[in-house]
Amino acid sequence: MNGASAFAEYDRVSRENGASIRAQTANNAEWVPGPKQTSLSPCVRVTQDIVNRWVMLLDQTGAVLEGRRTGFSSPWPFGACASLPP
Numbered sequence: 001m002n003g004a005s006a007f008a009e010y011d012r013v014s015r016e017n018g019a020s021i022r023a024q025t026a027n028n029a030e031w032v033p034g035p036k037q038t039s040l041s042p043c044v045r046v047t048q049d050i051v052n053r054w055v056m057l058l059d060q061t062g063a064v065l066e067g068r069r070t071g072f073s074s075p076w077p078f079g080a081c082a083s084l085p086p
Contacts, residue, residue, distance in 0.1 A: 004065045011058050018051065 001009075021034045029040040035048040063069040 007061065007065055011062055014058060018054070022051070
């Protein structure tokens with residue numbers, strides 16, 4: 001499996017997992033919370049903005065690997081942890 005096909009599988013699984021998380025309605029100390037859920041850990045909060053940025057990163061990376069783009073810009077201005085509370 002080359003890098004592009006490995007990413008394609010990662011992309012598919014990541015989007016499928018994200019859809020499953022967002023579809024959940026329970027809100028009881030979730031291990032991997034969706035934007036409308038409370039995490040088991042008080043320092044982990046997933047907002048809709050984080051979800052949107054993750055999807056944008058997947059879209060841009062896929063476009064680079066498919067040759068539709070020559071580069072991408074990070075959807076996180078200060079790194080992935082910038083949105084997490086201290």
